[in-house]
Amino acid sequence: MDKAYPFNEIDPKWQKYWKDNKCFAVDTKDTAKKFYCLMMFPYPSAALHVGHGRNYIIGDVVARYKKMQGYNVLAPMGWDAFGLPAENAAIKNNIHPRISTMNNIATMKKQLGAWGVCYDWSREVASCMPDYYKWTQWIFLQLYKKGLAYKKKASVNWCSSCATVLANEQVVDGKCERCSTEVEQKDLEQWFFKITDYAERLLTDLNKLKNWPERVKTMQANWIGKSVGVEIHFPIEGTEKQLTCFTTRVDTIFGATYMVLAAEHPDVPELIKDAKNKNEILDFIDEVRHENKESRLKDTLEKKGVFTGRYVINPVNGKKIPLWIANYVLMNYGTGAVMAVPTHDQRDFEFAAKYKLEKIVVIDDPKFSLDAQLMKEAYEKQGILVNSQQFNGMNNKEAMEKIADWMEEKGIGKRSIQFKLRDWLISRQRYWGAPIPMVYCEKCGIVPVKEEELPVLLPETVEFKPTGESPLKGNSDFVNTTCPNCKGKAKREIDTMDTFVDSSWYFLRYISPKNKELPFVKEDVDKWLPVDQYIGGVEHAILHLLYSRFITKVLCDMEHIGFDEPFKNLFTQGMIIKDGFKMSKSKGNVVAPDPLIEKYGADTVRVYTLFIGPPEKDAEWEDRAVEGSYRFLARVWRLVEALVEQNKTSVVPSKEITSLKRKTHQTIKKVTYCIEDGFRCNTAISGIMELVNDIYTCKDDTDITEAVHTTVLLLYPFAPHVCDEMWSMLGNERDLLKQKWPKYDEDIAKETEITMPVQIKGKLRTKVQVAPGIDESSLKELVLNDEKTKNWIEGKQIIKWIIVPDKMVNIIIKD
Numbered sequence: 001m002d003k004a005y006p007f008n009e010i011d012p013k014w015q016k017y018w019k020d021n022k023c024f025a026v027d028t029k030d031t032a033k034k035f036y037c038l039m040m041f042p043y044p045s046a047a048l049h050v051g052h053g054r055n056y057i058i059g060d061v062v063a064r065y066k067k068m069q070g071y072n073v074l075a076p077m078g079w080d081a082f083g084l085p086a087e088n089a090a091i092k093n094n095i096h097p098r099i100s101t102m103n104n105i106a107t108m109k110k111q112l113g114a115w116g117v118c119y120d121w122s123r124e125v126a127s128c129m130p131d132y133y134k135w136t137q138w139i140f141l142q143l144y145k146k147g148l149a150y151k152k153k154a155s156v157n158w159c160s161s162c163a164t165v166l167a168n169e170q171v172v173d174g175k176c177e178r179c180s181t182e183v184e185q186k187d188l189e190q191w192f193f194k195i196t197d198y199a200e201r202l203l204t205d206l207n208k209l210k211n212w213p214e215r216v217k218t219m220q221a222n223w224i225g226k227s228v229g230v231e232i233h234f235p236i237e238g239t240e241k242q243l244t245c246f247t248t249r250v251d252t253i254f255g256a257t258y259m260v261l262a263a264e265h266p267d268v269p270e271l272i273k274d275a276k277n278k279n280e281i282l283d284f285i286d287e288v289r290h291e292n293k294e295s296r297l298k299d300t301l302e303k304k305g306v307f308t309g310r311y312v313i314n315p316v317n318g319k320k321i322p323l324w325i326a327n328y329v330l331m332n333y334g335t336g337a338v339m340a341v342p343t344h345d346q347r348d349f350e351f352a353a354k355y356k357l358e359k360i361v362v363i364d365d366p367k368f369s370l371d372a373q374l375m376k377e378a379y380e381k382q383g384i385l386v387n388s389q390q391f392n393g394m395n396n397k398e399a400m401e402k403i404a405d406w407m408e409e410k411g412i413g414k415r416s417i418q419f420k421l422r423d424w425l426i427s428r429q430r431y432w433g434a435p436i437p438m439v440y441c442e443k444c445g446i447v448p449v450k451e452e453e454l455p456v457l458l459p460e461t462v463e464f465k466p467t468g469e470s471p472l473k474g475n476s477d478f479v480n481t482t483c484p485n486c487k488g489k490a491k492r493e494i495d496t497m498d499t500f501v502d503s504s505w506y507f508l509r510y511i512s513p514k515n516k517e518l519p520f521v522k523e524d525v526d527k528w529l530p531v532d533q534y535i536g537g538v539e540h541a542i543l544h545l546l547y548s549r550f551i552t553k554v555l556c557d558m559e560h561i562g563f564d565e566p567f568k569n570l571f572t573q574g575m576i577i578k579d580g581f582k583m584s585k586s587k588g589n590v591v592a593p594d595p596l597i598e599k600y601g602a603d604t605v606r607v608y609t610l611f612i613g614p615p616e617k618d619a620e621w622e623d624r625a626v627e628g629s630y631r632f633l634a635r636v637w638r639l640v641e642a643l644v645e646q647n648k649t650s651v652v653p654s655k656e657i658t659s660l661k662r663k664t665h666q667t668i669k670k671v672t673y674c675i676e677d678g679f680r681c682n683t684a685i686s687g688i689m690e691l692v693n694d695i696y697t698c699k700d701d702t703d704i705t706e707a708v709h710t711t712v713l714l715l716y717p718f719a720p721h722v723c724d725e726m727w728s729m730l731g732n733e734r735d736l737l738k739q740k741w742p743k744y745d746e747d748i749a750k751e752t753e754i755t756m757p758v759q760i761k762g763k764l765r766t767k768v769q770v771a772p773g774i775d776e777s778s779l780k781e782l783v784l785n786d787e788k789t790k791n792w793i794e795g796k797q798i799i800k801w802i803i804v805p806d807k808m809v810n811i812i813i814k815d
Contacts, residue, residue, distance in 0.1 A: 004634030007601025035071040040536030044104035045085035060117040078125035083499025087432035127502035133434040134455035135519035158186035163466030174292025225420025246334040255362035262336040315412035431464035433496025441483035470494040538572040603719035610681035668744035
């Protein structure tokens with residue numbers, strides 16, 4: 001393929017220029033017209049592919065566009081370098097995670113430079129470096145001070161392949177999000193962050209995020225999962241204890257005929273210790289805990305259970321009901337104890353049918369009376385209460401409030417709000433992570449490391465391959481320490497922190513990344529944050545974005561910062577897929593950018609990546625289609641070459657409004673709007689292509705200089721290398737980052753004539769040229785005088801005119 005323009009010379013020339021002149025360096029003291037543009041920092045676990053490019057290239061477009069608008073743009077970059085992705089890559093290649101991570105960072109940094117995406121590299125951070133994770137540990141200590149970091153034994157998600165625990169958010173369809181291994185349950189002592197204390201605020205404050213995608217806000221709201229209901233206390237027969245269940249259907253309480261506990265319920269060991277069938281129960285519990293949680297929630301699950309030999313008392317009627325353990329109840333919602341009403345809950349109905357448990361109708365169908373013995377499924381619709389003592393005859397919605405009032409009066413229940421959200425499990429039994437800054441002293445107990453002694457350094461000499469226990473356990477130099485309080489012998493915590501702790505605050509560090517005394521300076525972050533524009537994948541909606549919001553709120557409450565939401569505007573780009581699937585090495589469909597850049601140049605790859613489709617939607621990568629973007633850039637290059645050859649590089653102001661001048665101003669308007677309205681780079685580039693087509697079809701005597709200059713300016717954020725070169729060729733001394741974004745004149749951009757399609761009986765038959773906003777009578781006159789219209793309606797009766805102003809005309813005729 002012949003090179004239509006010398007990109008192999010242009011690309012390195014301008015990349016060097018931007019770097020040498022520190023074009024993206026920013027003075028954070030200057031906040032007069034600031035714009036914080038942030039792309040989610042990547043895991044340095046492997047080289048980048050073209051799918052990754054969409055995120056960074058869109059971000060670069062926004063940064064360059066905003067700089068041309070006169071903003072002081074902060075666009076930093078760093079590396080989410082700790083965690084399973086980087087560690088697993090190191091294990092696979094049999095090298096130390098630090099070496100693997102640093103090698104990958106060097107590769108990815110080179111790739112980002114080859115794409116022409118520019119950052120203020122003086123602010124670069126890597127979460128695996130001590131000068132960063134010192135402050136991650138500091139944040140842990142802040143949460144510990146506030147009572148938001150705690151350790152407890154809990155049933156946790158365990159990935160046997162990764163040999164570590166996973167947060168609930170890292171389990172997808174019952175499998176590990178990293179390796180797709182089936183997740184099982186395991187009891188371990190673990191560290192948690194008490195995110196549940198912030199559940200209500202995290203939910204309510206979604207309303208503040210006006211410029212977040214509704215899809216992301218809905219995903220977070222569903223994950224937080226607020227439910228309003230009643231907590232009911234069921235005494236355990238023969239004891240002084242009681243079990244508490246939470247229900248949103250208190251109207252069905254009189255129909256509760258048994259109670260079900262989750263296999264993980266903490267009271268189970270005590271309840272079954274004297275059971276005659278204890279071994280059977282333990283075998284059942286073990287079986288259930290090896291099932292994944294997702295499958296246990298599915299409607300299609302075969303309901304299974306075991307009787308504990310115990311009974312509880314239904315507090316509303318004093319009735320003794322059996323206590324079961326079942327596979328369809330989980331601990332991660334409500335209290336892990338469920339009052340079972342077989343006639344009005346389908347899961348309970350199926351379970352009761354299988355084990356021949358009692359069924360009582362308490363909500364009757366208003367149309368006909370229900371018979372519990374004849375029912376084929378649970379009745380879950382609205383109805384009238386029966387068999388419910390003084391509440392009989394009430395509508396069940398009304399009864400909910402009345403029964404709740406009565407229960408609170410009697411002291412047998414109380415109104416309650418429950419959330420599906422569970423505390424954030426941050427312990428990891430892996431090497432490559434920030435050490436948790438806590439020690440264990442026989443005399444003092446669990447003691448936090450003093451802030452002045454941070455960081456707790458991650459040792460280099462460790463057998464880091466996963467075994468199910470933390471690799472740090474085998475390093476005695478790390479484990480053995482002294483107690484910060486009594487100075488006696490103590491042992492360090494050997495678990496490391498979840499990598500999402502590292503990424504929950506990195507946007508704060510960029511403001512003062514070299515500060516050795518503080519993680520950030522409040523005065524500075526309060527001026528620059530919240531982030532003006534955050535760009536990244538929707539796959540982080542629940543994990544990173546929710547955790548970042550939580551940590552921001554905690555730091556705000558502790559007055560370390562003065563804002564409680566981290567990201568003002570959020571854009572989530574769609575994935576670029578290949579052969580119908582997400583790009584991955586295992587599927588063999590990864591497209592590397594390097595050979596494409598070598599063949600076509602960086603700007604071609606950028607333009608194709610942006611032109612491939614609406615940025616918020618997934619798009620299929622087609623190698624052959626890349627050449628179309630290359631040909632387009634070559635066409636623009638030839639226009640500039642022609643002007644240079646004709647010595648017509650200077651724009652001569654003209655008041656004459658030619659069709660090309662009008663098209664130029666229309667294109668400025670369109671491209672500006674497309675960038676501002678959801679970064680619709682594909683339609684913006686399409687608009688520039690239309691302008692280029694119009695330039696090529698101009699008459700020979702038309703002055704195209706202004707149009708070509710504008711084309712280069714508009715194309716710059718998308719294809720900066722070739723545009724900076726063309727701008728220089730046109731005799732301009734300053735690079736395009738220092739130029740002002742072009743403005744359009746609304747009067748010039750306004751069309752003087754539009755093409756109106758004319759349909760007859762719904763079929764296109766002709767077109768007429770009309771003035772915008774033409775009145776109806778004048779339009780009808782123009783259409784009727786059109787020769788093609790005359791031929792189609794001659795001798796026929798017009799029944800109706802359908803006119804969409806400035807859009808189309810449809811004439812209904814009688815045959």
